[in-house]
Amino acid sequence: MCALHKLFLDVLFPVGCLNCGKEGDWLCEKCLSKIKTRGEQVCPICEKAITPDGKTCFNCRKRSSLDGLLVCSSYRDKTLSKMIHLFKYRFVPDLHMPLAEIMSGKITSSSLPLPDLIVPVPLHPKRLRWRGFNQSALLAEQLSKNIAPGIEIPVQENVLARTRHTSAQMKIKNHQERKRNIQNAFSVIRPREIKGKDILLVDDVATTGATLFECAKILKGKGAREVLAVVVARQETDNRHKPSVNLKL
Numbered sequence: 001m002c003a004l005h006k007l008f009l010d011v012l013f014p015v016g017c018l019n020c021g022k023e024g025d026w027l028c029e030k031c032l033s034k035i036k037t038r039g040e041q042v043c044p045i046c047e048k049a050i051t052p053d054g055k056t057c058f059n060c061r062k063r064s065s066l067d068g069l070l071v072c073s074s075y076r077d078k079t080l081s082k083m084i085h086l087f088k089y090r091f092v093p094d095l096h097m098p099l100a101e102i103m104s105g106k107i108t109s110s111s112l113p114l115p116d117l118i119v120p121v122p123l124h125p126k127r128l129r130w131r132g133f134n135q136s137a138l139l140a141e142q143l144s145k146n147i148a149p150g151i152e153i154p155v156q157e158n159v160l161a162r163t164r165h166t167s168a169q170m171k172i173k174n175h176q177e178r179k180r181n182i183q184n185a186f187s188v189i190r191p192r193e194i195k196g197k198d199i200l201l202v203d204d205v206a207t208t209g210a211t212l213f214e215c216a217k218i219l220k221g222k223g224a225r226e227v228l229a230v231v232v233a234r235q236e237t238d239n240r241h242k243p244s245v246n247l248k249l
């Protein structure tokens with residue numbers, strides 16, 4: 001969208017806080033500060049063991065390459081649910097700013113080590129053209145500047161590629177089918193960039209986690225040392241198939 005076009009839209013349809021309606025931003029400072037971050041974190045594989053910062057529990061380590069998943073907030077927060085929906089399905093890229101702020105707040109208050117590299121979960125070029133932006137890459141760019149004061153952690157958008165176009169995971173209900181759907185969907189393009197590195201994988205949301213597990217498997221297979229992941233929210237086991245929000249737009 002050109003700047004003039006955006007200006008017209010802003011004048012005709014001024015942006016307002018999607019929670020309280022205050023003009024100016026998609027989410028005003030006050031409403032942003034009210035979004036609750038998720039306290040208790042669980043092992044991303046069994047989703048049962050409570051672990052520090054969502055590290056993978058001892059029993060699950062042999063079953064998965066993902067070393068941990070930090071879930072920053074929850075779909076139970078209605079404002080956050082709305083933001084995610086608008087960001088992902090209504091194509092409002094500006095929402096990456098408040099979402100990244102929630103994520104970096106959670107990361108900096110955790111005891112996770114700083115990664116060598118931040119890698120956003122890639123989109124297939126076809127889906128990227130359709131959406132116009134990779135929501136995970138926008139979040140990754142912000143996190144790179146904000147998770148360590150004075151240090152910019154490098155982001156590598158091009159080490160991991162989605163080489164197979166898959167059905168959207170959201171549309172598949174069955175856990176095993178999701179796993180099959182995502183298998184071999186990714187490949188590492190520049191293995192030298194990740195060899196021996198500690199990687200932070202970034203995605204907007206996780207459902208069963210199959211995408212993150214698959215990315216971690218591929219990255220570790222090509223020599224990454226540790227792969228941790230971070231998402232804004234994850235569908236919890238009890239409401240996995242009924243995430244949504246009622247949006248009146």
Ligand SMILES: [Zn+2]
Nearest residue numbers: 017020028031
């Ligand atoms: Zn507000």
Ligand SMILES: [Zn+2]
Nearest residue numbers: 043046057060
């Ligand atoms: Zn576990």
